[in-house]
Amino acid sequence: MGRHSLPDGSAPASTGSRPGARRRTIAISTGLVLAVAAGSVVALRSDLLPFGEPCDGQSVRLDVAASPDIAPALDAVAKTAREGAARTDGRCLDVKITPRPAHEIADAFGQRPVDPEFQVWIPDSSLWVDRVDAGSGTPLTTAGTIASSPIALGAVPEAAKALGWPKKTYTWTELTEAATTDDALRLGVADPARSATGLLALARINAANAKDTKDGDEADTRTAAAAKLLYQRVADGDGQVLATLPRDDSGAEQGNPRRNQALLLSEQAAYAHNTGEDGGPDLDLFYPQNGTAQLDYPYTLVDDDETTPAQTRAANRFLTLLSEPGGQRALRRHGFRTDNGRPDSEVVDAAGGREPQPYSADPADPPSVKELQALLGMWTVTVQSARITTVVDASASMANPVPDRGGQSRMDLAKNSLLQALATFTPEDEIGLWKFATYLDGNKDHVELSPTNRLGDRDKDGTTHRDALAAAFGSLAPVPGGATGLYDTTLAAYEKACGAYASGKFNALVIVTDGANDDSSGIGLDSLVGKLEKLADPKRPVPLIAIAIGAQADKSALDRIAAPTGGSAHRVDDPSQIHQVILKAIMAAGSKGPR
Structure with a gap:
């Protein structure tokens, strides 16, 4: 629970509440009907109900940021409260509603705890609050939901x-x-x-x-x-x-x-x-x-040290007004469902609903934060062109056969899986290929087999870059006696990827390896991580996605390498899983990128 608390006997709204909500939600000990009927005497003695008397200049200001679609309904309730001299703590309740797109506030709140200019946030969906909570951003407390659609x-x-x-x-x-x-x-x-x-x-x-x-x-x-x-x-x-x-x-x-x-x-x-x-x-x-x-409009309290107890009680008072018949009517007049999401015939009819359309059906269970993150990543990769360089280990150990795969080697299965991944990209995507092993090109541990170009581009002979890249993937073969020159290759590939950053595209570097770094003459792990930290730019993100094949791969080192870039490391025992892991990792990295 956050720093906010509601007075005993309060009755926050709970219309359209989501099943299985995982966020901190204030427990409602007394139903709305009981609170309004049995608690009226207490409320009157506390000067909480409207008296119809003009304010004497003493008021409590409550600032509310709300999704633009529900802001007019909230403003109508706030206006009625002012005109009726609704009171809290014996002073007039003065509520100001500011329309704010939910994604803007969620982005600001999710990055780090901030000091907002409002005490209550009402986005159109709990998914925004879930996103902030998952990112350990600004502390929030949900007191209930006030409407649904x-x-x-x-x-x-x-x-x-x-x-x-x-x-x-x-x-x-x-x-x-x-x-x-x-x-x-x-x-x-x-x-x-x-x-x-x-x-x-x-x-x-x-x-x-x-x-x-x-x-x-x-x-x-x-x-x-x-x-x-x-x-x-x-x-x-x-x-x-x-x-x-x-x-x-x-x-x-x-x-x-x-x-x-x-x-x-x-x-x-x-x-x-x-x-x-x-x-x-x-x-x-x-x-x-x-x-x-379903949109569910959570009434969300922003936990801030500067929020006064009077403002907290004012937030509860406004929530109670939204729960009462007048507030519910105002929400319905603006096209929202109240009463736990039950359809209102007048709202449905005006919106364009008719039988036998199933407008009375219960909503599906909401997706989890993890599921939504994966979908956002998929959306990013699907609709935004990508620029990805793939770097594949060609050391001798890649010739080792994979158990129960008919004698196929790690490299055989890796190539097939990478070709499957290639098939998922569009002509607008830019994909390239490197391979690496110790002393592969003189003193260098790496060589570029195909530049990172647009897949739809054509050579003079009419061959597309996709065709040339597929041939390059097909040519991959383990280098006899070659060891794993991982660290030098990673630095060189990441430097080039950052230097060739393509604005407006999803940029990434994918490294596939089955071993630990074997090049003792090159850069060390600590030095590599330090250089990657300096190269990584949040405004020009290039996440590094590392795929470790088998138990011999140094997963812990790959975790350290990927971390400063905003990427991730993954282990697969079967190289045929590579394309699935790459796509999922790209989706996850894409969902973290700038919007």
Whole structure:
């Protein structure tokens, strides 16, 4: 529990709460109905309820940063509290709501503990709070959730009709395929790196793929393919993606290739669009059959030494106002679900929901922080071009046969696995190849077999760089008598990777080895780590991903080498696992990169 605490008998909201939440959450000892009914006398004696009398100049200021979609509803409640002279500690409650995108605050909070200018944060999803907690950033305490909104697919009437709305229902997999395989349907989504709606939708697509295929690699491939299609029409944020819809009902607007005909969005966003005055055709909503994702709006207290006890009690007072009938009505008027996420017929109807669409279905269990991190990494690698140099151990021990693999050597299996990894990259990606062993090129322990160039580039004879790189991978062979010149090679490859950093791409260095450094005449481990620390630049990140094959590889040394670069080291007993480990490590490193 953080430094915040709620007075006995308080009644924070708990609408739309997530099952299995792992974060610090304040226990609610008394239900809202009991607190309002039985606790009214205590509240009156403490000057906590509105009196309807004008303020005498004495007030308690509470600053709240809120997701832009819910900020207007919160502001309405705060305005009512001011006009009704709602009090806390005998003084008027003065709540200021500031709209702030959740990803901006999560990024600031997650890097290190900070002193914010607000005492309460209400993002649109608990995933942002989970991310801060996982990064050991600014201490936070969640007091409950104040509203919810399921994520659906909204389509303009013409597109909805083509998809069979409202009678036809879809699973997440079917809905994504139906919306992305038809060239005539333009589907938009907010960037999952900046939008909880975009990321949670991607998580449900991935979960559906995993259930349908029963194969993790196949599921990842399907999700990556869906991500590539979604990226074609991605917008920076939730507000920006709504702006991509047609502005009016004219055929020209709906036929404009720059305008989306469908969006992955929250029910509340569809409600705001359909009831707004900006014009444009209303949206019809498809609710996926197999469990939707849900925005849950956690009421989050920011644990800060400068927060006074009066501000803490004011935060609790405002939470109570949001839980009371007036606050709940204000949230529903803005398109949010209250009452533990139960659908409101007026909200659903205005948002574009109709039976038999399963808008009453329970939400799916939320993804874990680890799962979301992997998805963000996948998104980064999938939609952002990569620049990766692969450095492969060619020492004599790579000729050793792998048990139970039909006599195939470590190098044979490593080559096949690396070729599988190569097949996952696009023509825009830049991939190169080095090999290393002691004294491979004069006094050097390494040689470049293929430069790190764009895979789609062609040579004069018309051969693509992908073809040339595949041939270079195929030519890899152990060097008889060659030892493992790991440290000198690592420094040389990392220096070159940093010097050739490509802005706007995911840059990385991958090293594959089955041994410990055998070159005593070269640089030592401590000196190498020191030089890597100096070379690593957080503004130009080049994570080093090390793959240790077998027990003879020096995993502890690789851990030290990878750490200052923001990368990671991994051990595999079977070299055929290399491509899977590389892709997962790239995804994890990509999720840490700058946004």
